[in-house]
Amino acid sequence: MAAMRKVVFVDGVRTPFGRAGDKGMYAGTRADDLAVKALQGLIARNPNLPLDRIDDVGIAATTQQGDQGLTLGRTAAILAGLPQTVPGFALDRMCAGAMTVTSFLSAAIIAGQYDIAVAGGVEHMGRHPLGLDADPNPRFIAEKLVSPDALNMGVTAERLHDRFPQLTKERADRFGMLSQHKVQAAYDRGDIQADLIPVATRSAAGWGLATEDEGRRPETSMEGLAGLKTPFRPHGRVTAGTSSPLTDGATMSLLAGADTAKELGLAPKMRLVSFAYAGVQPEVMGLGPVPSTEKALKKAGLTISDIGIFELNEAFAVQVLSFTDHFGIADDDPRVNPWGGAIALGHPLAASGTRLMIQLARQFEQRPDVRFGLTAMCVGLGQGGSMIWENPHYNGKKGK
Ligand SMILES: CC(C)(COP(=O)(O)OP(=O)(O)OC[C@H]1O[C@@H](n2cnc3c(N)ncnc32)[C@H](O)[C@@H]1OP(=O)(O)O)[C@@H](O)C(=O)NCCC(=O)NCCS
Numbered sequence: 570m571a572a573m574r575k576v577v578f579v580d581g582v583r584t585p586f587g588r589a590g591d592k593g594m595y596a597g598t599r600a601d602d603l604a605v606k607a608l609q610g611l612i613a614r615n616p617n618l619p620l621d622r623i624d625d626v627g628i629a630a631t632t633q634q635g636d637q638g639l640t641l642g643r644t645a646a647i648l649a650g651l652p653q654t655v656p657g658f659a660l661d662r663m664c665a666g667a668m669t670v671t672s673f674l675s676a677a678i679i680a681g682q683y684d685i686a687v688a689g690g691v692e693h694m695g696r697h698p699l700g701l702d703a704d705p706n707p708r709f710i711a712e713k714l715v716s717p718d719a720l721n722m723g724v725t726a727e728r729l730h731d732r733f734p735q736l737t738k739e740r741a742d743r744f745g746m747l748s749q750h751k752v753q754a755a756y757d758r759g760d761i762q763a764d765l766i767p768v769a770t771r772s773a774a775g776w777g778l779a780t781e782d783e784g785r786r787p788e789t790s791m792e793g794l795a796g797l798k799t800p801f802r803p804h805g806r807v808t809a810g811t812s813s814p815l816t817d818g819a820t821m822s823l824l825a826g827a828d829t830a831k832e833l834g835l836a837p838k839m840r841l842v843s844f845a846y847a848g849v850q851p852e853v854m855g856l857g858p859v860p861s862t863e864k865a866l867k868k869a870g871l872t873i874s875d876i877g878i879f880e881l882n883e884a885f886a887v888q889v890l891s892f893t894d895h896f897g898i899a900d901d902d903p904r905v906n907p908w909g910g911a912i913a914l915g916h917p918l919a920a921s922g923t924r925l926m927i928q929l930a931r932q933f934e935q936r937p938d939v940r941f942g943l944t945a946m947c948v949g950l951g952q953g954g955s956m957i958w959e960n961p962h963y964n965g966k967k968g969k
Pocket residue numbers: 664699722723749786789790793794797800808809810812813814815884885916947948949
């Protein structure tokens with residue numbers, strides 16, 4: 570068999586993430602405009618890209634209605650000023666939407682059908698609250714296909730605490746606090762801002778400009794977290810401090826065949842090694858990234874110890890800890906979410922997969938000692954998604 574074509578992640582950008590709700594910075598901003606803004610930012614940053622060579626634009630959203638419906642990949646492409654010859658589509662795999670767009674467009678590139686593609690996601694959870702207008706088939710409950718617990722993500726996180734009593738509230742609180750502190754440290758160094766596309770905002774107070782993630786709480790302390798309510802269960806263990814907050818935001822990335830990138834002078838930030846998805850019991854959906862990562866590692870011929878940076882979506886602290894515990898990784902291992910994660914930055918569902926990639930790509934640049942990185946996330950109704958990436962800056966001298 571001929572050697573398979575390689576796919577590279579050329580670039581990725583995102584809007585700053587906003588707190589969902591009436592007081593959030595994007596309360597007066599359309600969901601599709603967030604995606605358009607991210608797409609325009611991506612194009613502006615890559616002037617060597619011949620726009621008519623883009624084979625497809627895939628944009629994920631979990632709730633595809635209203636200003637977040639109407640085949641976002643196509644509508645955002647037109648609104649962003651791409652040539653009308655460039656097609657687009659929308660896709661849903663809940664939290665792993667953008668990750669799924671990325672992996673499937675990558676597969677099209679590997680198969681030689683596409684040369685260049687745009688992959689991203691958007692979720693305006695303020696305008697499209699989690700589960701609004703969802704109409705789960707009554708058979709799910711009537712036939713006990715899943716427990717009602719499986720339909721509320723916070724309750725699935727409580728279930729993880731039940732299943733693994735060693736994952737205590739104290740460990741989850743510490744993880745949540747460190748996420749906040751690590752994000753602030755990355756902000757202080759200017760690492761996060763490098764990939765943010767500012768967005769003009771409008772509110773009763775007039776025009777504004779979103780330049781930073783809005784939900785951060787750098788002052789978080791263990792004492793402060795200890796006193797928070799447990800919204801998902803009376804006397805539970807999951808709090809707002811150990812959950813990803815409800816978030817508005819969009820992400821966008823540029824993928825290409827390694828040969829096409831070379832031809833066009835587009836410098837790769839990451840090379841795709843493998844990807845996999847897997848299903849688990851919906852009641853403990855947070856465990857999903859464990860089997861998806863095992864599958865992706867197997868396909869790559871790697872083991873967990875080959876991974877030098879883990880970018881794990883922090884849907885909930887306990888959910889990340891169930892992953893790290895499974896693989897024997899310490900709660901505060903410096904390889905895990907070195908710049909913090911979704912608990913502090915926010916988790917605009919379908920958009921988050923690309924946020925993990927953006928953050929990994931930027932770290933690869935700074936860490937030529939690291940060869941492989943993992944982006945992984947859990948997905949509602951019991952799934953996990955994992956993508957393994959190779960660092961093109963790897964100097965082959967030290968580390969993994
Ligand atoms: C957990 C959740 C219900 C909290 O929602 P909320 O109550 O609107 O959140 P808030 O930001 O208002 O925080 C609640 C309280 O905790 C406090 N708080 C939150 N984070 C804190 C922190 N790190 N340190 C100290 N206090 C904190 C807030 O100040 C607020 O206090 P108040 O009630 O005195 O005003 C919501 O974020 C949620 O549903 N998250 C999960 C989303 C989800 O399921 N995503 C999909 C994953 S698969």
